Every structure is written in structure tokens, then in C-alpha cells.
Amino acid sequence: MKLKKPLSSLKEKLRLLIYIIIILTLTIGLTSIGLSQELQRKLDHLINQDVSKIMYALKLSNNSQELQLTTVRLSSFSTNSERTELLNVLVEQWSGLERGLLSLIELETDQAQLAKLNAHLSTIQLAAKQIPLLAQLTENAQEAETQASRLKLNMGLIEKGFSRAVSNELTKLDQKADGYLSQKNYPQLQKSIDEHRELTDFLHLGMQVFRLAAEVDDNADNKTNNQLQREAMRHFLALKQHPSSSKIAAQLKEDWLSQIHPNLIGSSNLFISSRDSVNSGRIANTHLEIQADAAHQIALFSSKLVEQVKKQVDIEGQHLKDDSNSFVWLIFFAGVLYTFFIWLTNWHFISKGIIQPVIATSNAMQAIANEKQNTPLPQADNLELQQMVSSLETLKSYAAQVKSISEIDGLTGAYNRRFFDHKLKHELKSTSKFNQPISIILFDVDNFKLFNDRYGHVIGDQCLKRISYALKTLPEMQDRIFARYGGEEFIVFLTATDNQTASDIAEIMREEVIKLAIPHADSLHNELTTISIGVTTSNSEPGITAETLIHQADIALYQAKASGRNCIVSNLEFKAVNNLR
Numbered sequence: 339m340k341l342k343k344p345l346s347s348l349k350e351k352l353r354l355l356i357y358i359i360i361i362l363t364l365t366i367g368l369t370s371i372g373l374s375q376e377l378q379r380k381l382d383h384l385i386n387q388d389v390s391k392i393m394y395a396l397k398l399s400n401n402s403q404e405l406q407l408t409t410v411r412l413s414s415f416s417t418n419s420e421r422t423e424l425l426n427v428l429v430e431q432w433s434g435l436e437r438g439l440l441s442l443i444e445l446e447t448d449q450a451q452l453a454k455l456n457a458h459l460s461t462i463q464l465a466a467k468q469i470p471l472l473a474q475l476t477e478n479a480q481e482a483e484t485q486a487s488r489l490k491l492n493m494g495l496i497e498k499g500f501s502r503a504v505s506n507e508l509t510k511l512d513q514k515a516d517g518y519l520s521q522k523n524y525p526q527l528q529k530s531i532d533e534h535r536e537l538t539d540f541l542h543l544g545m546q547v548f549r550l551a552a553e554v555d556d557n558a559d560n561k562t563n564n565q566l567q568r569e570a571m572r573h574f575l576a577l578k579q580h581p582s583s584s585k586i587a588a589q590l591k592e593d594w595l596s597q598i599h600p601n602l603i604g605s606s607n608l609f610i611s612s613r614d615s616v617n618s619g620r621i622a623n624t625h626l627e628i629q630a631d632a633a634h635q636i637a638l639f640s641s642k643l644v645e646q647v648k649k650q651v652d653i654e655g656q657h658l659k660d661d662s663n664s665f666v667w668l669i670f671f672a673g674v675l676y677t678f679f680i681w682l683t684n685w686h687f688i689s690k691g692i693i694q695p696v697i698a699t700s701n702a703m704q705a706i707a708n709e710k711q712n713t714p715l716p717q718a719d720n721l722e723l724q725q726m727v728s729s730l731e732t733l734k735s736y737a738a739q740v741k742s743i744s745e746i747d748g749l750t751g752a753y754n755r756r757f758f759d760h761k762l763k764h765e766l767k768s769t770s771k772f773n774q775p776i777s778i779i780l781f782d783v784d785n786f787k788l789f790n791d792r793y794g795h796v797i798g799d800q801c802l803k804r805i806s807y808a809l810k811t812l813p814e815m816q817d818r819i820f821a822r823y824g825g826e827e828f829i830v831f832l833t834a835t836d837n838q839t840a841s842d843i844a845e846i847m848r849e850e851v852i853k854l855a856i857p858h859a860d861s862l863h864n865e866l867t868t869i870s871i872g873v874t875t876s877n878s879e880p881g882i883t884a885e886t887l888i889h890q891a892d893i894a895l896y897q898a899k900a901s902g903r904n905c906i907v908s909n910l911e912f913k914a915v916n917n918l919r
């Protein structure tokens with residue numbers, strides 16, 4: 339059993355081709371989808387993770403800086419409501435920082451970075467917890483400052499009262515002195531001058547005390563403050579020990595020292611209050627600095643984080659760019675490969691395997707239809723086309739048979755009369771066009787009826803076959819139409835052949851039949867079978883037709899028969915058709 343070659347069928351090839359195209363399309367399509375999804379994932383990561391991280395970190399950095407500003411403002415607030423408001427802002431800002439950091443923690447995947455974020459979160463939470471303490475400290479500082487200010491103010495008022503009272507007394511003394519001078523009461527004048535000197539001295543000491551008290555500054559350090567206090571106390575003691583011999587001076591001393599005393603020496607005197615203010619302010623500021631420092635650390639960390647993530651984004655962005663470039667190239671090459679494959683398969687399977695063989699088969703069919711029997715049949719790889727070609731071969735042989743049947747005489751192998759007539763008409767047109775002679779040789783087996791009668795029809799048939807074969811294979815018959823014209827009658831037309839040449843050929847034919855030496859015992863003129871021949875020629879006479887030409891030959895043959903047979907009669911002169919009939 340003959341094994342079927344794999345993929346020999348066109349159907350199988352096309353099916354395989356479609357499968358390959360589907361698989362290729364799916365592979366390229368799915369690969370593209372997979373790669374684009376991977377790119378999308380990376381892009382999402384870049385946008386959702388890294389860009390969000392940058393945004394949160396930037397916000398964290400800004401908030402930390404704002405928080406630092408709040409601590410600065412808190413270190414120099416002026417009113418209690420401002421202090422309360424700033425503390426609330428601080429609470430809100432720490433809470434905002436905590437939220438921001440928690441968002442960053444949510445996004446972070448790196449463990450080391452996560453540990454840092456958690457450490458900063460603890461710092462924030464600790465700082466936020468310390469705000470009540472800070473509130474207390476700032477309140478203390480504010481109270482101490484208020485107290486110090488109140489005492490300073492009080493001292494200022496005492497100073498004014500003191501200087502006014504002493505000045506009044508000095509004025510009075512001056513007026514008294516003027517009176518004593520005009521009265522020339524020199525002892526009293528001297529007394530007034532002494533009292534004046536004493537009061538002036540008293541005023542000077544008092545003003546020294548007030549000056550030092552006024553120099554107490556809330557922002558001054560404790561050392562300066564202590565020094566001022568020591569100086570003030572020294573002057574106060576001098577004031578206290580002032581002789582104040584006059585009644586007025588003694589009275590003034592009594593009046594004002596009792597007022598100055600609690601502000602300088604009391605349990606909450608000006609210097610203590612000022613020191614308290616400075617100390618509590620310092621403590622509050624220290625705590626504020628701790629808060630500011632914590633915020634500063636967060637700001638530094640956030641800025642650093644922004645830089646880090648930016649670098650990461652740059653690297654990831656570059657990777658993404660490289661990946662998308664690779665993706666584009668991959669798709670491009672896949673497209674080129676795909677196009678090449680489609681072209682190759684199209685060329686190999688469709689063009690070379692189908693279209694070309696179909697065109698070749700179609701051309702071959704057309705050639706066969708046009709009676710070109712020698713047309714080569716196309717080669718085909720495909721089973722279906724092979725079947726077509728095989729069918730075409732059968733058709734070709736049928737066509738050859740039909741052609742043969744329609745042109746060749748079945749008994750003798752010579753052309754038949756129909757083909758001869760067709761050829762002669764065609765030839766006459768050509769010869770008349772080129773003005774060339776055309777000759778007809780018509781011959782008939784002599785006394786053939788008697789031959790049949792003697793030897794029978796089968797031998798008669800053989801006789802006809804032998805004569806036909808012998809004459810049509812003569813060299814002179816090369817490229818001539820040698821036909822059986824009917825019964826035992828044969829005919830030949832000789833193009834471009836004049837009458838003499840045709841007669842010579844006829845003679846060769848006649849002799850050839852005798853050479854066959856076919857016995858004819860009943861022949862009326864010879865022991866062998868002979869033929870009688872009529873020859874006629876047309877020299878492109880106008881109006882000549884096939885019928886008239888054959889008729890002319892027939893007359894010549896008739897004359898040959900009448901002349902005793904086994905001879906040739908040439909009808910040299912072509913007679914007009916009308917005359918012949």
C-alpha cells in the first residue's frame with residue numbers, strides 16, 4: 339500500500355498554515371499584552387508608590403518646617419490667647435506629621451527604611467505627648483514675665499512719686515532759701531542749704547536704685563540680674579542708712595523706703611520675679627527647642643527621603659524607559675518576523691503552491707482546448723492539484739483521441755475526407771494570397787470490386803491499408819495531407835507544387851503500388867494491384883474553390899480509368915467551374 343506523504347494535501351497545508359498564523363498571532367498578541375501589563379505595573383508602582391512617597395515626604399518636610407516656625411513663634415508670644423492658639427496649632431501640626439509618616443509607613447516596603455520611619459514616628463508621638471508640659475511651662479513663663487513686668491511697672495510708679503515728692507521738697511527749700519537770703523537770715527539760709535544738699539543726696543541715691551531696677555531685663559541672664567540686684571541692694575542700704583537729719587528727709591525716707599522695700603527685698607521682689615521669668619522662659623524655650631529639634635530631624639529625614647526616592651524614581655524611570663524601548667523593538671521585530679512569515683507562507687503555499695500551479699494548469703487546459711496536444715502539463719506538489727493535473731492528462735489523451743477520430747481514417751490511418759476538405763479550403767486561401775500553385779493528386783485502386791469479390795473484404799481492407807501506408811510514408815508525402823477520400827479512393831494536395839512536379843510525384847506513387855506487388859488475379863489489365871491517378875493544378879486562378887479543384891482531379895482520374903487504368907492523367911488546364919459542370 340502506498341503511504342500518503344504528510345502534508346501533501348492543499349487542505350492540510352492551508353489548515354496547518356492557518357494554525358501557525360493563529361498560534362503566531364496569539365503568541366505575539368499574548369506576549370504584547372503580558373509585556374504591556376508588566377510595563378503598566380511598573381508605571382503604576384512608580385506613580386502610586388514612588389511619586390506618592392515623594393509627595394508625602396515633601397509635605398512632611400514642609401509641615402516640619404512650619405512646625406519649627408510655630409515653636410519659634412511660641413518662644414516669643416505676647417498674649418495668652420496667642421500662646422493657646424499656637425499650642426493648638428502645634429498639636430494639629432504634630433498630628434499632621436504623624437498622619438504623613440503613617441502614610442509613608444504604609445507605602446514603604448524596605449525593612450531598614452521602615453525601621454527609620456517607625457523611629458521618627460516615636461519621636462513625633464513623644465513630642466506630641468509633651469505638649470501639655472510645654473503648655474504648662476509656657477504658662478509659667480508667661481506668669482513670671484507678667485509678674486516681673488508688674489513689679490517693674492510698680493517700681494516705675496514709685497520712682498515717679500519718689501522723684502516728684504523729693505523735687506517738691508527741694509523746690510520748697512529753694513523758695514525758703516530765697517526768703518532767708520533776702521532777709522539776710524544767714525543761719526536759716528545755711529540750714530536750708532544743708533537740708534537741700536541732704537535731700538539732693540537722698541534723691542540721687544534713690545534714683546540710683548530705680549535706675550538699677552529699671553535695668554533688670556527679662557532676657558538678661560541670671561548673672562547680670564544678680565549683679566544688678568547686688569548693686570541695687572547696696573544703694574538701697576545706703577539710702578536706708580542715709581542720715582536724713584532734717585525732718586523732711588526723715589519723713590520722705592520713711593514714706594518711700596517702705597514702698598521700695600518689698601519690690602527689692604520681698605519674697606517675690608523684682609529680681610526674683612525677673613529671674614523666675616528668665617528661668618521659666620528658658621525651660622519653656624528648652625522644651626520648645628526639643629520640639630523644634632524633633633521637627634528639624636523629621637524635616638531633614640523627609641528631605642533626604644525625597645532625594646532618595648527621586649533617585650529611585652530616576653533609576654526606575656530609566657529602567658521603565660529601557661523596558662519600553664525593548665518592548666517597542668520586540669514588537670517591531672515580532673511584526674517584521676510575522677510579516678516575513680506571512681509573506682513566506684503566502685509565497686510558498688499560496689503563490690507557488692496554489693496560484694502558480696492553478697495558472698499553469700489553466701494555461702495547459704486552454705492550450706489543450708486550442709488543440710495544442712504537445713502542451714507540457716504542470717508539476718504540482720499538492721494532492722488536489724496533482725489530481726487536477728492527472729485529470730487533465732486524461733482529458734488531454736481523450737482530446738487527442740477525439741482529434742484523431744475526427745481527423746484520421748480508422749482503417750487506413752490516412753487523414754479523413756472531412757479533415758482534408760477543411761485543410762484544402764484553408765490552404766487555398768493562403769496560396770491565393772501568396773499567388774502560389776497548388777496541385778491535387780486523386781487516385782483509385784483499379785478493379786477493386788473484382789479484388790473484393792476474389793479475395794474478400796478483409797483482404798480488401800488489408801490491401802487498402804498497405805497501399806495507404808506505403809504511399810503516405812513516401813518522402814514526397816512529407817508534410818502533405820494524404821487522405822482517404824472515400825471507399826478505395828485517396829487524395830493528396832500539394833502546396834507550392836506545379837503540375838509537372840505533382841505528375842512526377844503521382845508517377846512515383848503509381849510505381850510504389852506496383853512495388854507492393856499485391857496480387858490481383860482478376861484484374862482486367864494486370865496481375866498485380868494497380869492504381870489510376872488524376873492530377874490537376876491551380877495557379878491561383880480567381881474564383882477557384884476546393885470543390886472545383888477536386889472535381890477537376892476527378893475528371894482527370896476518370897480519364898485515367900478510361901485510358902486503361904494503371905496510369906496518370908494530368909489536367910493541366912484549369913477549367914472554369916461552370917464549364918466543368
Ligand SMILES: Nc1nc2c(ncn2[C@@H]2O[C@H](COP(=O)(O)OP(=O)(O)OP(=O)(O)O)[C@@H](O)[C@H]2O)c(=O)[nH]1
Nearest residue numbers: 783784785786787788790795796798799825826899
Ligand atoms: N474491402 C473493401 N472494399 C471497399 C471499401 N470501400 C469500397 N470498397 C469496394 O470498392 C469497390 C469499388 O468498385 P467500383 O466503384 O465498381 O470500381 P472498381 O471495381 O474499382 O472499378 P474501377 O474503379 O472502374 O477500376 C466496391 O465493390 C466497394 O465495395 C472498403 O473499405 N473495403
